[in-house]
Amino acid sequence: MARRLILDVDTGTDDAVAILHAALHPELELAGVTTVNGNVGLAHTTDNTLRVLDLIGRSDVGVHPGLAHPIARRGFPGQKHYERDTDRDMHGTSLPLPEARSKARDSTAVEFLLETLRSATSRLTLVPVGPLSNIATVLAIDPSVVEAVDELVVMGGAHAYGNVTASAEFNVWADPEAAAMVFSAGFERLTLVPLDATHQALVTRRDCEAMAALGTPAGRAAADLITRRIDAYSAGxxxxxxxxxxxxxxxxxxxxxxxxxITTRHLHVTVDTSSSLTVGRTVMDTRPNAVGEPNAHVAFSADPAILVETLTTTFA
Structure with a gap:
């Protein structure tokens, strides 16, 4: 039986690859995609998401626009770590894919999430891979929806070092109050995939060449998008x-x-929402005598061979 999930995205290049994978893998049932302000503004995260799904013939998957700003701030708490549409920008404003043919659904991300979770007859998996504004808003309206979620899988945070600041990873930093709310919400299982893990699961140019050689729309698109990432990381x-x-x-x-x-450790994780130097930092208590109940299974390693294998097999 396929695992039913909802993706919550701020679609740039890596979100796009995740959407391709989730929409095409036979063991996953993508029930919907919600979009949020993040890598680019909400209009572009939504449009980019539609482009990805249209490209692979999955316009049946509903796309629901969400929050256009953080839940407690107007604008981000500091400067971004690259200039938009430069050689260091691994996303760009619009993805280099054909223009979207389909349209976003009328129901917003928050409305869709609330309705889906409240009416679910079996539990769903939520996979937010952008700022957590949509998820936090849903929790503020109805905290009980956590009971309908079998697992929350979050891409965000960092322990050793950040990317937007020395302390903070972008997704958490972009809406730290939302992240703090989500981590304290009481999900039965919260799996956190921070930079510490994702920076180990690297995809190479040779891997991209193999994906492009598949000849499928997903393979070619993934190869182009990941190659852009490689170029941007090299430049920066x-x-x-x-x-x-x-x-x-x-x-x-x-x-x-x-x-x-991934390999995880069960830890207590909180988010700094106040310090000017470390706002957005995910504070992971790794001490043997840690204080506080563990609330997240935190990945500290990730296997690049497994990532490349499942992407390539799925895109074939």
């Missing part, structure tokens, strides 16, 4: 490896079908 010296890049969000969808891709 974002990782020490050459001719490779992380595809953060795709690690989360890969985990759904290949849980052995």
């Amino acid at each position: 010296h974002g990782i020490s490896a050459t001719d490779a890049a992380p595809v953060h969000d795709a690690v989360c969808t890969a985990y759904l079908v290949r849980p052995e891709i």
Whole structure:
């Protein structure tokens, strides 16, 4: 039986690869996609999502636009770590895919999530891979919906080092109050996939060449999008490896079908929402005598071979 999930995305290049994987893998049933402001503005995250689904003939999957700003702030709490549409921008404003033919659904992300979770006869998996604004808003309206979720799989956070600041990863930093609310909501199982793991699951140019050689729309698109990421990381010296890049969000969808891709520790995680130096930092208590009940299974490693294998097999 396929695992039923909802993706919550701020679609840039890595979200797009995750959508391709979730929409095409035979063991996953993509019940809907909700969009949020993040890598680009809401109009573009929504349009980019529609482009991805149209490309692979999955316009039957509903796309529901969500929050256009953080839940407690107007604008981000600082400067972004690259300039838009430069050689260091791994996303761009619009994805280099054919223009969308389909339209977003009339119901908003929050309306769709509330209705789906409240009416669910079996539990769903939520996979938010952008800022957590939509999920936090749903929880503010009806905290009981956590009972309809078998697992929340979050791409976000960092322990060793951030990407938008020395302390913070972008998704959490972009709406730290939302992240703090989600981590304290009491989900039965919350799996957190931070930069510590995703920066180990690198995809190489050679891997991209193999995906392109599949000749499928998904294979060619993934190859182009990941190659853009490799070029941007190389230009910005974002990782020490050459001719490779992380595809953060795709690690989360890969985990759904290949849980052995990551190794986790059960820890107490909180989010800094106040310090000017460390706002958005995911504070993971790794001490042997840690204080606080563990609330997240945190991935500290990820296997690149498993990621590439499931992407390539699915896109074939």
